[in-house]
Amino acid sequence: MKLRRLYELIVKSGMQQDPRRGKLGEYFRSVRKEYRKLRGVEKACFDKEAFNNPFADTRILYGRPDSEVKKILLGIDIDTAEILLADKIREREDLDLVIAHHPAGIAYAGLPEVMRVHSFILNKLGLRKDIAQDMVGERISEVYRKISPANHSRPVDAARLLDMPFMSIHTPADNFVARYLKALIDKNKPKKVRDVLGLLYKIPEYREAAANKSGPKTILGKPDDKAGKVFVDMTGGTEGPKDIFARLSQAGVNTLVCMHLSEEHFLKAKPEHINVIIAGHIASDVIGLNLILDKIEAQEKLEIIGCSGFKRISR
Numbered sequence: 084m085k086l087r088r089l090y091e092l093i094v095k096s097g098m099q100q101d102p103r104r105g106k107l108g109e110y111f112r113s114v115r116k117e118y119r120k121l122r123g124v125e126k127a128c129f130d131k132e133a134f135n136n137p138f139a140d141t142r143i144l145y146g147r148p149d150s151e152v153k154k155i156l157l158g159i160d161i162d163t164a165e166i167l168l169a170d171k172i173r174e175r176e177d178l179d180l181v182i183a184h185h186p187a188g189i190a191y192a193g194l195p196e197v198m199r200v201h202s203f204i205l206n207k208l209g210l211r212k213d214i215a216q217d218m219v220g221e222r223i224s225e226v227y228r229k230i231s232p233a234n235h236s237r238p239v240d241a242a243r244l245l246d247m248p249f250m251s252i253h254t255p256a257d258n259f260v261a262r263y264l265k266a267l268i269d270k271n272k273p274k275k276v277r278d279v280l281g282l283l284y285k286i287p288e289y290r291e292a293a294a295n296k297s298g299p300k301t302i303l304g305k306p307d308d309k310a311g312k313v314f315v316d317m318t319g320g321t322e323g324p325k326d327i328f329a330r331l332s333q334a335g336v337n338t339l340v341c342m343h344l345s346e347e348h349f350l351k352a353k354p355e356h357i358n359v360i361i362a363g364h365i366a367s368d369v370i371g372l373n374l375i376l377d378k379i380e381a382q383e384k385l386e387i388i389g390c391s392g393f394k395r396i397s398r
Contacts, residue, residue: 097255311337
């Protein structure tokens with residue numbers, strides 16, 4: 084499979100799982116409208132991949148698009164050390180590509196852009212569109228201020244110097260795990276918090292994480308508390324607005340299932356009497372990646388070497 088073809092399949096698959104599926108045409112029209120308003124250097128530097136890819140955190144970071152891909156080193160986090168590891172592996176056997184889940188380079192710098200999906204998700208939960216957009220807009224600005232000083236290019240530069248093709252797959256994989264868990268919970272209709280946990284523990288990636296003391300945990304609520312309306316929050320680049328929990332409670336959400344929750348978010352959630360289950364960050368990422376690989380490998384088999392927290396489990 085050509086690198087460009089792999090990238091296009093990943094983007095297409097992620098769009099099929101996206102909360103906005105069916106309305107992404109509207110998103111792309113807004114991107115083109117924004118582009119037409121730009122002038123000078125802003126227009127010249129515009130990331131034109133955004134015309135066809137709504138995931139700014141998923142990009143080919145280095146490599147020829149027409150290069151052949153058969154064997155991949157895939158990890159949750161890829162930095163210079165993992166690029167060096169890939170080069171060492173390449174010395175003894177063929178290796179065509181390194182894939183990171185968490186973005187690097189331009190994909191990391193573009194992470195705040197994918198957070199717009201939070202406002203769509205919150206609007207579907209019952210929040211007014213303008214309120215959701217304002218709350219998410221503030222959070223996007225906060226995340227931008229946090230990541231803008233980072234040295235985004237370190238692993239990308241290492242890949243370039245070693246001529247190692249490099250890609251990131253972030254939100255498409257997160258879309259897969261979010262939709263997978265929502266479908267699982269909707270189908271089984273768990274009555275209590277312990278029942279939600281029981282469903283998660285049936286998933287092999289979460290069972291393995293539990294054996295390594297990083298499995299699903301209830302951080303707010305008790306096992307016998309009513310699960311009620313369960314909201315799976317696992318996509319959108321990173322955590323949404325910190326002040327959203329009161330709104331979720333008003334929208335009838337009883338239980339929140341998420342990958343992780345910062346201390347600031349936790350303190351905001353605590354007074355709202357919402358059950359919160361942390362499914363596990365890395366394990367959730369692994370599920371999303373495995374699901375998207377299942378989709379890709381239905382068309383063409385790839386050899387995957389797992390590293391940096393990733394383990395291939397096929398379904």
